[in-house]
Amino acid sequence: MRLHRNLCFSVIDGLTLIFNEGNYADKVIQQLLKRDKRWGARDRAFVAETTYDIVRWKRLYAEIAEVKEPFDRDNLWRMFAVWATLKGIKLPDWTYFENTPTRKIKGRFDELSKIRKLRESIPDWLDELGEKELGKAVWTKEIAALNEQADVxxxxxTLKTTKEALQAELFDQDIETDVLPNYPNALKLKERANVFQTEQFKNGLFEVQDASSQLVAEFLNVQPGMRVVDTCAGAGGKTLHIASLMENKGQIIALDIYANKLHELKRRAKRNGAHNIETRSIESTKVIKKLYDKADRVLIDAPCSGLGVLRRNPDAKWKLQPDFVETIKQTQQDILQQYSRMVKVGGQLVYATCSVLPSENQKQIDTFLTSESGKNFTFVKDNKVLAHKSGFDGFYMALLERKQ
Structure with missing residues (x-):
């Protein structure tokens, strides 16, 4: 691979914004990709993937390059040189790469890779927490899997097409996909491609959604004609899946505390041809209380640490703080206590997170079931999805039923 100066400069500019100014990596990359209309697909892929790579391995590369935060541009070029050397890319004769100790870089990599928190490039506290909650053997495998690049x-x-029809249409556009056993509505791209530019996406024939995330709506056991409440709907990835499983029959009430996310959900629902979704912004507890005992199904896709989705959000490792993980657990329990009251007698509730920590998952369910609010519910089943076993995001989902 030959390095191009303008592409490398874009990566360095992006890393400056992410590491030194705290900007979100996905937003920064979106902006970078609009820089030069002449860039082709390979140029854009280089900028996106290299930026994500250096964000993912920040701690390891900084240790090898012997630089500390906040990183100035020279520091970032040294980290870039580490990335290129470890990828086997020949460094061009540029000022930034003068006196790069190629052999020393490889030696330091071999030496530091013996220490898990450095090899997997994570903060000390996160490494300790992961081992404490999952055990050494499982955590070692899980954090390695969470550092792999996510598939698309x-x-x-299914409101608009079938898996076979979509697969054939994409194939005609040189986008090849594989069917995934046990994921009824999923297709995996064989090679990365900008699927958002396709007519199929613009016409609402598909959404981009990880395979583990697709399990949640299925877990909810929805049927056409039901009244379903998605309590933390956000921009509606799971809401739209529920709508397709309900064949547009019945009612879905999508709630969220952020009205702007619900606006995005409305836009996506229109593109998807999902007509049975009503959005309600949670501006006070009245919105929740009006729905007490009214829903056949309630989904609580709870706010969480997001540790299960580090593959697609590698900068979350550096933004996440121990006190946030503690605070979010209280929020999760409060939401369970309050939102569970929307389930009518005989109805069902799914609690889900994109975390792999038992303290955010099964322990929250145990706490709820032994509480006053939870005594009317029985545990039906749960699914602990670990990335190193599934090959997809880490997720948790538990199905509860309100007793007769």
Whole structure:
């Protein structure tokens, strides 16, 4: 691979914003990719993937390069040189790469890779927490899997097409996909591609949604004609899946505390041809209380640490703080206590997170079931999805039923 100066400069500019100014990596990369209309697909892929790579391995590369935060541009070029050397890319004769100790870089990599928190490039506190909650053997495998680049997975919108028809249409555009056993509406891209530019996406034939995330709506056991409440709907990835499973029959009430996310959900629902979704912004507890005992199904896709989705959000490792993980557990329990009251007698509730920590998952369910609010519910089943076993995001989901 030959390095191009303008592409490398874009990566350095992006890393400056992410590491030194706290900007979100996905937003920074979106902006970078708009820089030069002449860039082709390979140029854009280089900028996106290299930026994500250096964000993912920040701690390891900084240790090898012997630089400390806040990183000035020279520091970032040294980290870039580490990335290129470890990838086997020949460094060009540029000022930034003068006196790069190629052999020393490889030696330091071998030496530091013996220490898990450095090899996997994570903060000390996170490494300790992961081992404490999952045990040494499982955590070692899980954090390695969470550092792999995520596949691009599509969820076929069955309101508008079938898996076979979409697969054939994408094939005609040189986008090849594989069917995933046990994921009824999923297609996996064989090679990364900008699927958002396709007519199929613009016409609402699919959404991009990880395979593990697709399990949640299925877990909810929805049927056409039901009244379903998605309590933390956000921009509606799971809401739209529920709508397709309900064949547009019945009612879905999508709630969220952020009105701007619900606006995005409305836009996506229109594109998807999902007509049975009503959005309600949670501006006070009245919105929740009006729905007490009214829903056949309630989904609580709870706010969480997001540790299960580090593959697609590698900068979360550096933004996440121990006190946030503690605070979010209290929020999760409060939401469970309050939102569970929307389930009518005989109805069902799914509690889900994109975390792999038992303290955010099964322990929250145990606490709820032994509480006053939870005594009317029985545990039906749960699914602990670990990235190193599934090959997809880490997720948790538990199905509860309100007793007769």
């Amino acid at each position: 997975i599509l969820r076929v919108n």
